[in-house]
Amino acid sequence: MTVRVLSIAGSDPSGGAGIQADLKTFAAQGTYGMAVIASLTAQNTAGVRGVFSPPASFLAQQLDAISDDIAVDAVKIGMLGSAENIAVVDTWLATHRPPFVVLDPVMVATSGDRLLDENAESALRALLPRADLLTPNVAELAVLVGDEPARDLDGAIAQGKALASSTGAQVLVKGGHLGSAGADGDQLATDALVGPDGSVTLVPGPWVSTTNTHGTGCSLSSALAALRPQRESWAAAAVDAKAWLTGALAGGAALGVGQGRGPVDHLHALFPATFSTQEWSRIAPIRAAIETMPFIVALADGSLPWVNFRFYLAQDAQYLREYARCLARVAALAPDQDAQEFFAHSSAAALEAEMGLHRTLLTAHGESLSGIETSPVTTAYLDHLHRCCATGSYAEAAAAVLPCFWLYQHIGERLGVLQAQRSSADAHPYAAWIETYADPAFAAATTSAIGFADRAFQAGSPAERDAMIAAFERSSRYEWMFFAQGTDLPAWPV
Numbered sequence: 001m002t003v004r005v006l007s008i009a010g011s012d013p014s015g016g017a018g019i020q021a022d023l024k025t026f027a028a029q030g031t032y033g034m035a036v037i038a039s040l041t042a043q044n045t046a047g048v049r050g051v052f053s054p055p056a057s058f059l060a061q062q063l064d065a066i067s068d069d070i071a072v073d074a075v076k077i078g079m080l081g082s083a084e085n086i087a088v089v090d091t092w093l094a095t096h097r098p099p100f101v102v103l104d105p106v107m108v109a110t111s112g113d114r115l116l117d118e119n120a121e122s123a124l125r126a127l128l129p130r131a132d133l134l135t136p137n138v139a140e141l142a143v144l145v146g147d148e149p150a151r152d153l154d155g156a157i158a159q160g161k162a163l164a165s166s167t168g169a170q171v172l173v174k175g176g177h178l179g180s181a182g183a184d185g186d187q188l189a190t191d192a193l194v195g196p197d198g199s200v201t202l203v204p205g206p207w208v209s210t211t212n213t214h215g216t217g218c219s220l221s222s223a224l225a226a227l228r229p230q231r232e233s234w235a236a237a238a239v240d241a242k243a244w245l246t247g248a249l250a251g252g253a254a255l256g257v258g259q260g261r262g263p264v265d266h267l268h269a270l271f272p273a274t275f276s277t278q279e280w281s282r283i284a285p286i287r288a289a290i291e292t293m294p295f296i297v298a299l300a301d302g303s304l305p306w307v308n309f310r311f312y313l314a315q316d317a318q319y320l321r322e323y324a325r326c327l328a329r330v331a332a333l334a335p336d337q338d339a340q341e342f343f344a345h346s347s348a349a350a351l352e353a354e355m356g357l358h359r360t361l362l363t364a365h366g367e368s369l370s371g372i373e374t375s376p377v378t379t380a381y382l383d384h385l386h387r388c389c390a391t392g393s394y395a396e397a398a399a400a401v402l403p404c405f406w407l408y409q410h411i412g413e414r415l416g417v418l419q420a421q422r423s424s425a426d427a428h429p430y431a432a433w434i435e436t437y438a439d440p441a442f443a444a445a446t447t448s449a450i451g452f453a454d455r456a457f458q459a460g461s462p463a464e465r466d467a468m469i470a471a472f473e474r475s476s477r478y479e480w481m482f483f484a485q486g487t488d489l490p491a492w493p494v
């Protein structure tokens with residue numbers, strides 16, 4: 001029979017934390033997931049905007065509906081929001097306690113926003129002894145033992161021992177925010193399972209360099225609840241939950257979700273990394289460099305001087321003419337009609353739509369595209385593309401032309417979000433450029449280009465796969481240099 005796991009928690013509409021994360025985690029562990037919503041939040045990856053808790057009587061009604069019908073093998077309790085909700089859960093546990101109870105004492109989100117009424121802290125403290133396992137983060141652990149936040153893992157373990165002994169529950173001390181060093185000096189993210197008898201089991205894991213950490217606490221506690229009925233002990237469940245979470249953290253960036261601290265990829269093991277997800281993660285430093293470079297920052301806020309934008313536009317027009325030839329070459333190499341149509345259409349679109357945009361923008365300033373000299377960076381990028389498309393396979397050529405879709409779509413989307421937040425009265429000098437790349441039709445074309453590259457990778461020989469990886473990374477670097485030449489290199493005489 002499938003293991004049936006219940007989450008009693010808050011809702012995170014952006015899908016990275018709360019019950020949304022819990023249900024994905026339950027599915028990832030092969031269990032049947034259920035969710036009783038204690039509280040609603042309006043939040044995204046950047047922070048919490050509002051919290052609304054329905055009447056506690058409705059929480060009781062939801063819990064009764066489950067208990068009257070379904071045997072629950074394990075429960076994970078997360079954000080409860082209010083003292084009234086905590087009282088309802090306390091009563092429910094007294095009468096319907098499932099075999100395994102994990103309690104994540106959610107008080108404050110990573111963003112610093114409160115997720116528990118201030119007057120509910122003592123009620124939450126009183127609920128703790130009903131759990132088998134508590135999963136406070138460093139800040140919550142400190143509040144629960146009435147101490148300052150620990151500065152290192154040893155300090156956190158000492159607090160964990162105090163909490164375990166006062167509640168009779170096991171405590172998983174999470175060292176994610178503390179960091180620790182392994183024998184070979186590698187940075188680790190070590191957790192520790194502390195028993196009420198003072199026993200300590202270290203659960204080490206590699207540190208993942210990522211900003212996609214929204215909902216890690218929710219996901220870890222859910223994985224523990226889902227795995228415990230399938231494992232011998234909490235220690236065994238913790239080791240497997242930790243390994244799963246490390247993979248989810250590593251896959252988070254490739255999801256491309258949100259502008260703040262993005263979510264982890266709960267389903268990474270069900271859908272193993274493709275060429276595109278792997279490469280998107282691999283070029284994370286290049287993406288970060290593009291997102292924060294002076295040219296893009298000034299383009300985003302509209303402060304980019306026209307002289308720099310004009311230089312960029314002129315080079316881009318040179319680039320697009322040749323890029324369109326490369327896309328036509330990918331179409332010629334395409335193994336099937338869908339790919340051929342897509343790349344041929346993209347070639348025409350590069351000439352018509354994008355170059356049209358450039359012409360309009362220049363004409364509006366009384367300038368034209370004639371007599372422009374191609375810069376060294378533009379030349380180098382085009383030489384690379386022409387080489388991949390002239391001498392490489394379809395797979396290599398499809399990988400080489402992909403960053404120009406994907407990085408523009410990515411930057412366009414980011415700038416489009418900023419643009420939408422701006423008051424409509426503030427005219428942005430480069431609004432037309434942003435709209436072109438933030439357009440959902442361009443996002444759809446990018447998704448198609450990614451799909452074609454992924455399929456080529458699947459069908460490719462080992463040599464072709466290596467060539468795809470090299471071509472994709474090199475094109476991505478050139479994309480960065482291409483933007484950078486607009487402000488960061490000495491002016492090229494035009």
Ligand SMILES: Nc1ncnc2c1ncn2[C@@H]1O[C@H](COP(=O)(O)OP(=O)(O)OP(=O)(O)O)[C@@H](O)[C@H]1O
Pocket residue numbers: 017109110136137138174175176177189190191205206207208209210213214215216217218220242245246249
């Ligand atoms: N960058 C990282 N690399 C590896 N593991 C991490 C990283 N950040 C957090 N973790 C792990 O994620 C789990 C959750 O730990 P964390 O301390 O972030 O909890 P939390 O603060 O409750 O999470 P949340 O961000 O959801 O509030 C722990 O197993 C921790 O070791």
Ligand SMILES: Cc1ncc(COP(=O)(O)O)c(N)n1
Pocket residue numbers: 009010011012017018019041078079106108109110111115213214215216217218
């Ligand atoms: C509904 C809900 N529950 C829990 C958290 C804590 O997660 P995090 O600290 O990662 O934001 C959250 N943000 N939202």
